[in-house]
Amino acid sequence: MPSTDDSTDPTDPTDSTGPVGxxxxxxxxxxxxxxxxxxxxxxxxxxxxxxxxxxxxxxxxxxxxxxxxxxxxxxxxxxxxxxxxxxxxxxxxxxxxxxxxxxxxxxxxxxxxxxxxREMLFVGLHIVAPALDAHGTTELRRRILPALYRADIIGCQLFSEPGAGSDLAGVTTRAVRDGDDWILSGQKVWTSMGHLADVGEALVRTDPSAAKHGGLTMFLVDMRAPGVTVRPIRQMTGGSAFNEVFLDGVRVPDAHRVGGVGEGWRVAGTSLGSERETMTGDDGPVSPYVLERLVALAERLKAAADPVHRPQIARTVAAVTAMRAAAELPDGSWGHGLAPVSGSVLKMLMTRAVDEIAALAAEVLGEDAFTDAGEPDTYAWSEFVLGAPALHIAGGTDEIQLNIIAQRGLGLPRPPRPAATRPA
Ligand SMILES: Cc1cc2nc3c(=O)[nH]c(=O)nc-3n(C[C@H](O)[C@H](O)[C@H](O)COP(=O)(O)OP(=O)(O)OC[C@H]3O[C@@H](n4cnc5c(N)ncnc54)[C@H](O)[C@@H]3O)c2cc1C
Known part of the structure; x- marks a missing residue:
């Protein structure tokens, strides 16, 4: 339960660190x-x-x-x-x-x-910072975390590669030790905010001979360092918020390692858990701003009076309410099995809510959602409708979240592997 301790004077500028209800x-x-x-x-x-x-x-x-x-x-x-x-x-x-x-x-x-x-700060604050806080050295935490939280620097996540997305442990970007430094070479992709970023949280392979998950290590890469090339990718919405990032012999000090050598998979888990959980927050796609606009749209078009749209509105409200309720559950109140996979559950609830919002907007607006006639709150929705599918992929696809919930949360067996094909 939240504390209601009012004993600290909230207006006292000298007391910004004590406990406050x-x-x-x-x-x-x-x-x-x-x-x-x-x-x-x-x-x-x-x-x-x-x-x-x-x-x-x-x-x-x-x-x-x-x-x-x-x-x-x-x-x-x-x-x-x-x-x-x-x-x-x-x-x-x-x-x-x-x-x-x-x-x-x-x-x-x-x-x-x-x-x-503050959407462009999301990756640094909710993906990079939690991993650095949990696994970084005191020196690195004290230097980087305040800079990220003050937005003096912006962070990005260098995990996915052309051949490693769902199978993230398959990353092939290499880091080779060279004295007090490491030399990184390889390619990352889908790097949100890479073009704005000052630091990147890079999951790389330091030991190719180790078991797949065991040979990985996490580093903080200076995105302005020699050898880093960032190329924007155009999305179907028209925006270009993500990028390809090429690492060509990039020198990274060992002091910028986050967690132990070979512990990158554990560090990545902290980032991904936080990413999935915080996607349901007010800076996420189901923000109060979006809902306010949706309600205004439904009222303006008198959608609630339409027997076709009424159930759709009800479904949308239910999906958003379920997501909010789950997101606001106090720490420790998830059932025993689901606690470690709460991020995946929240992400699934978020994508369901986004789909309902996008479907409702597209349905009530019809072609006005996609042809810009200059009317307020019409074409404005095209970006949301076209962007919704990306959320089934970003932060780990739906299929992967369902696998995580089923296997790690509910203890269900792994699906049988397809039998190897025998030569005829
Ligand atoms: C908007 C957006 C922003 C992103 N930002 C970043 C970022 O900042 N940094 C970053 O590193 N990455 C980012 N990504 C990349 C994202 O993490 C990957 O796209 C995602 O993990 C899927 O990987 P993939 O694209 O390689 O698809 P694949 O892994 O090739 O998957 C293809 C299809 O196969 C399915 N599939 C794969 N394996 C299984 C399985 N075992 N069981 C069932 N189905 C399976 C998948 O669900 C999917 O439908 C972003 C993606 C998007 C859309």
């Missing part, structure tokens, strides 16, 4: 956010409400994205300086030693008060 923390955070809301009005929800041009399911970073990135970084720096960027983090890395429910308070308030999206 959720209610007092919310009051502190709300007071601060309201005091700076005016500075971000140009890039926040209020502005986007007036615009008809963008409702995205996955990060897009289309036209004008430099401005979005700049405003998100400014907001993140203000949050960090006020002790609100990472409430649950340790004090020596810029956090306040509070609970994850305190993190959620800030995320909720940012959504409610219409602050700009």
């Amino acid at each position: 959720v209610d007092a923390f919310r009051a502190e955070a709300e007071r601060f956010l309201r005091s700076i809301a005016g500075e971000f009005a140009d890039a926040g929800l209020a502005e986007r409400r007036r615009s008809s041009d963008r409702i995205a399911a996955v990060e897009e970073l289309g036209e004008g994205y430099e401005h979005q990135v700049k405003r998100a970084r400014e907001l993140q720096a203000r949050l960090f300086d006020a002790g609100l960027a990472w409430p649950s983090g340790p004090a020596d890395c810029g956090g306040r030693g509070l609970g994850r429910e305190h993190d959620r308070v800030v995320d909720d308030l940012l959504g409610e008060l219409g602050f700009p999206s």
